[in-house]
Amino acid sequence: MPREPIYFESIEVGDRIESIPRTIVESDIWLFAYLTADFFPLHTDVEFAKKTPFGQRIAQGMLVLSIALGMVDQVILSKYDVSSVVAFYGLKDVRFLRPVFIGDTVKAVAKVADKRDKGGDLGIVTYHLEVKNQREEIVLIAEYSALIRKTPPE
Secondary structure: OOOEEOOHHHOOOOOEEEOOOEEOOHHHHHHHHHHHOOOOHHHHOHHHHHOOOOOOOEOOHHHHHHHHHHHHHHHHHHHEEOOOEEEEEEEEEEEEOOOOEOOOEEEEEEEEEEEEEEEOOEEEEEEEEEEEOOOOOEEEEEEEEEEEEOOOOO
């Protein structure tokens, strides 16, 4: 069954995308550390982390953000032909509100917060992102934007 195309005009402020949950495991932290060189001991050193206010290792904030954006993308990819999505356009106001521990299960909710015409055949769609843990506590918020093509003329 072909997926329906998604264009700038078909996206409405208030549209909501919710991911399926995903559990953060130790290998996520290590793979992200190797990929990004973020070996800060709060994430990788058990003894160091025991002495912090968290009492244990926590996932890198950017790891949680990256996973959340990917989880939202998976929902979009499962429903739509995304050939009209040009690029990730920007990220702002990222806040890491609570730690994410090994074994925590997170889910992402992205809600369309704004749309604006960029001129020509492009528009910018801005999403408000919330990431929650298994206790429904918000652990991360951010705003991000995507550059999306308008419906082509017939």
